[in-house]
Amino acid sequence: MAKKQTKKETKKQTKKEKIDKSKNLISLLKKHGAQVYEDLENGEFPKFSIPNRSISNIIYDKKLRQYVLGTNTSLRSSRNSSQLRSFTQLLWLAFFANKLTHEKKSSTLRDVYYSSQAFAVDFEDQGESDNIIVDLEAVLSQPREDFYVFPEERSSIFGDLTIEYTIPGYEGKTQNLSSHPDGYAIGPSMTSAELVDTSAELVIAIEKGGLFTRFVEEQVDKKFKSIIINTGGQAPRSTRTLLKRLHDEMGLPVVILTDGDVYGEHIAMVIKSGSANAAHLKGLTVPDAKWMGVWATDIDKFKLPTIPMTESDIKRCYDLLKDPRYQEGLWKRELEVFIKIKRKAELEAFSKYGLNNITEKYLPKKLEESKSF
Amino acid sequence: MSSKEQFNQISPSEFFYRNRDLAGFSNPTRSLYTAVREFVENSLDACDHSGILPNIHMTIKAVDPEKPDPKQYILTVKDNGPGIPSKHVPLAFGTVLYGSKFGLKQARGMFGLGATMAILYGQITTNKSVKVKSNADGKTRFDFEMLLDIQKNKPVIVKKQETPSTENGLSVSICLEGDYSKAGTKIRDYVYQTSLITPYATISFDDPKGEKFHHKAIIRSMPPAPTIIAPHPYGIDVETIRRMLVDTHYQIPNVDDKMIEKVRKELGMSKKKFTYGEIMKKTEKKWKSLSRPVRVVISLMSFLEADFEKLQRIRIEDVDLRNNKLVYWDYSTSQTLVAEMDVESHYYKQLANTVQGESLTHFLSKRFQRVGPTAALEFCKFAKFKPETRVGNMTDQELVKLSDALQTYEGFRSPDPTCLAPLGDGPLEKGIERRFEPDFMAVVQRTASAYSGFPFVIEMGIAYGGKIETRGTTVYRFANRIPLLYDEGSDVVLKVVKDTDWNRYKVKNDSAPMIIVSHICSTRVPYKTVGKENVADRPEIEKELRLALQFLSRKLSGYMSKKGQAEMAKKRANLYSKYLPLVAQFCTELSGNKKEPNYKEMIKEETALTNSDGSLEEVKKNG
Numbered sequence: 003m004a005k006k007q008t009k010k011e012t013k014k015q016t017k018k019e020k021i022d023k024s025k026n027l028i029s030l031l032k033k034h035g036a037q038v039y040e041d042l043e044n045g046e047f048p049k050f051s052i053p054n055r056s057i058s059n060i061i062y063d064k065k066l067r068q069y070v071l072g073t074n075t076s077l078r079s080s081r082n083s084s085q086l087r088s089f090t091q092l093l094w095l096a097f098f099a100n101k102l103t104h105e106k107k108s109s110t111l112r113d114v115y116y117s118s119q120a121f122a123v124d125f126e127d128q129g130e131s132d133n134i135i136v137d138l139e140a141v142l143s144q145p146r147e148d149f150y151v152f153p154e155e156r157s158s159i160f161g162d163l164t165i166e167y168t169i170p171g172y173e174g175k176t177q178n179l180s181s182h183p184d185g186y187a188i189g190p191s192m193t194s195a196e197l198v199d200t201s202a203e204l205v206i207a208i209e210k211g212g213l214f215t216r217f218v219e220e221q222v223d224k225k226f227k228s229i230i231i232n233t234g235g236q237a238p239r240s241t242r243t244l245l246k247r248l249h250d251e252m253g254l255p256v257v258i259l260t261d262g263d264v265y266g267e268h269i270a271m272v273i274k275s276g277s278a279n280a281a282h283l284k285g286l287t288v289p290d291a292k293w294m295g296v297w298a299t300d301i302d303k304f305k306l307p308t309i310p311m312t313e314s315d316i317k318r319c320y321d322l323l324k325d326p327r328y329q330e331g332l333w334k335r336e337l338e339v340f341i342k343i344k345r346k347a348e349l350e351a352f353s354k355y356g357l358n359n360i361t362e363k364y365l366p367k368k369l370e371e372s373k374s375f
Numbered sequence: 376m377s378s379k380e381q382f383n384q385i386s387p388s389e390f391f392y393r394n395r396d397l398a399g400f401s402n403p404t405r406s407l408y409t410a411v412r413e414f415v416e417n418s419l420d421a422c423d424h425s426g427i428l429p430n431i432h433m434t435i436k437a438v439d440p441e442k443p444d445p446k447q448y449i450l451t452v453k454d455n456g457p458g459i460p461s462k463h464v465p466l467a468f469g470t471v472l473y474g475s476k477f478g479l480k481q482a483r484g485m486f487g488l489g490a491t492m493a494i495l496y497g498q499i500t501t502n503k504s505v506k507v508k509s510n511a512d513g514k515t516r517f518d519f520e521m522l523l524d525i526q527k528n529k530p531v532i533v534k535k536q537e538t539p540s541t542e543n544g545l546s547v548s549i550c551l552e553g554d555y556s557k558a559g560t561k562i563r564d565y566v567y568q569t570s571l572i573t574p575y576a577t578i579s580f581d582d583p584k585g586e587k588f589h590h591k592a593i594i595r596s597m598p599p600a601p602t603i604i605a606p607h608p609y610g611i612d613v614e615t616i617r618r619m620l621v622d623t624h625y626q627i628p629n630v631d632d633k634m635i636e637k638v639r640k641e642l643g644m645s646k647k648k649f650t651y652g653e654i655m656k657k658t659e660k661k662w663k664s665l666s667r668p669v670r671v672v673i674s675l676m677s678f679l680e681a682d683f684e685k686l687q688r689i690r691i692e693d694v695d696l697r698n699n700k701l702v703y704w705d706y707s708t709s710q711t712l713v714a715e716m717d718v719e720s721h722y723y724k725q726l727a728n729t730v731q732g733e734s735l736t737h738f739l740s741k742r743f744q745r746v747g748p749t750a751a752l753e754f755c756k757f758a759k760f761k762p763e764t765r766v767g768n769m770t771d772q773e774l775v776k777l778s779d780a781l782q783t784y785e786g787f788r789s790p791d792p793t794c795l796a797p798l799g800d801g802p803l804e805k806g807i808e809r810r811f812e813p814d815f816m817a818v819v820q821r822t823a824s825a826y827s828g829f830p831f832v833i834e835m836g837i838a839y840g841g842k843i844e845t846r847g848t849t850v851y852r853f854a855n856r857i858p859l860l861y862d863e864g865s866d867v868v869l870k871v872v873k874d875t876d877w878n879r880y881k882v883k884n885d886s887a888p889m890i891i892v893s894h895i896c897s898t899r900v901p902y903k904t905v906g907k908e909n910v911a912d913r914p915e916i917e918k919e920l921r922l923a924l925q926f927l928s929r930k931l932s933g934y935m936s937k938k939g940q941a942e943m944a945k946k947r948a949n950l951y952s953k954y955l956p957l958v959a960q961f962c963t964e965l966s967g968n969k970k971e972p973n974y975k976e977m978i979k980e981e982t983a984l985t986n987s988d989g990s991l992e993e994v995k996k997n998g
Contacts, residue, residue, distance in 0.1 A: 035965025042972035
């Protein structure tokens, strides 16, 4: 009971936070708009100050356990004829984001690209509009999902979790996420929904759709009281946001299951501590998340069939060795073993010992193990 | 070794018949094109030299249009020129190496050789006669039909007929084997480019496919006609000097009855018999008014102490200046006699001058262009000749020395360009402007220069943008108002254009809509081949071309940078008028204001800034 109480309280808090966040965003956008307005009124050329996202300005913050931007900023001024265009694009996006946030209408990156054409603000291609979106994220220090711009990629979720939609037309509607065995897509409505209730005690993020289906079939959700999330490779930011919310709001521990290779290891790392690409954003990381496997050391331990690493696999290993987050503990150890054995194993490799080997044997063993680190 | 070789002389016609490749009649394609050129150029030359604005009409018609190429075509070129007097027509068109173009002045053709070659070629390939219609006096038109007797180098008149007509001009029509499907492009290019460099001419062309090309005259005035002038010292060789000496050199006149009559007349002593003393007395009085031959005869008489009767009886055999003796034959006694000459007498001087020819300085300053008395004296100092050296006395070695010195001496002024007929900046500019309608153009006429004593003038024009449709640099080459179409690659003009670093002049060479028109005028254009299609890279010519092109490129560069600036400024202004209203609109909505901010002044300021630092209008007009 006591536990539930806490959960509810957290929930209320977050609900309030969320509304504040939305309000904050709107007032922030308004503030920028007003500044531009004032400049024009005074016959001055308006400008934006944008945190510099070049490699030299990305630093690792040990306290936050993630990459953050340094203090360098660059100026985008409408005075400069070569920046006037991108200045206008940025302002338009702010205007568009404001509209989306007010109307609570979600759009995709591609939508943004096409929407611009209605306003005579032309983007040469989607790449250009995607860049401007990141610029606005940096200016506002808010992820694009906050202003209702979502990526195309979808990952999915399954398990005993009840949510309450907040998007227009579904407000107040609830849904339990264990009713459909294919899982539920993690889209804008899911990310913005209230997390109402769950019996689960654990979140398992898994890299591959095939294994996700196997886990549902094998009723891993029931057997291990868990919510299962398919990240679909590198976890999209909406999925990482949801993982963070499940951890922070519902107090659920997060474990990650990936292929036994350097990319798998890094998928886990990004969920745990973010990516350099999103160094301008905070609140996308689950620092307490645990990488459960497949480890390099598991390959030998569980006698998994392997395939040899490619040149680029090995190069990636050495690249990550230089990353400040791979300087100690498990992360460093596993990376070094990968380099040593120069072989990798996929999650499906367990099928050698039977289709349910992974859920019956490997998973319980690793879950037990993970409690200790 | 037995020699069975036979030595025959061949006529010029025969020679050209055997070597027709040399003159550009190597195959049906090339031959048709060359024939067109020869006739059109003859017509233009004729009009130029008589100061008539040319109106030339050319037709090419297939004899049997159904046949595949190569086949027989009838080529007719008609002009409004002076025509050729009827007595000259047979020789002019029926003889090789007969013409009116052997003087030292600029003309398209050199000898009028090509037209006859074309006729010859036509006759060889089709065995048809040439038809010439000429009206030289504005009253009668003479129509000829002729064949060439190749071995005798003589015309054979097949038909001749007279018709009254008031229309001056010449029309030549030949039948020849040609290939219009291959030569057509070149011929049309040739007609077009000729009209470009002859903007005062109207040229029309009806082609065998029924297409009509009409290039109307753009200007109504002709550039001044060239004049025939004396040679420049740089362009001379020993043989030429020798010929000039023969021309100038005064011979001892033949003392015959006619001559004696002349002497009597000039002295005013026609009727009666006079004594030697009376004659000399009269001579003293009248010396100044006497003509040169008369003075010479009287000088002879003075040493012979002869009156007119004695003079009739003798023949002068030698004037021996070395021994001061006069040798003569006396008919009455039938013997050779010798008379002493008094060196002090002024009659001696007269004789000496006559026999030895003029002094070197006199010869140089009278017979050459650009050599005055002072220059002649200085040249003599340079060449180590005595100024009073008599040219008639010079030995062969001395002549060689003179010829060499003339070409090495640097003190002569450059050749007289009055024998040249450049088009002039005005007409060239007009021609380019009308034909291409460019955004920018500039022309330059360099001052005259010379190579090996032949004067030349470079004219050049550059045009950029506007209605020019070609991309990359297109070079139109002309020499003496003839377009050069073949063998582009090896031409000196192309070389100079290629050597230019266009980036320096802010021109993107590959994509620039640019045209260069180059015109070399000279009494002798140094063609690389007999076909007259490319100009050899003489250093003097190359230098002048380079200077002309540099001058024009700098002008173009000025235009390009102004244009660049103006375009940039315009772009900037456009940018602001496009984006600032959007910025205003978005920030108004974003900030929740009702009224848009007052930003219009800012656009105005930006636009004003643009106009003050060079608008396009200003740039366009200025070359």
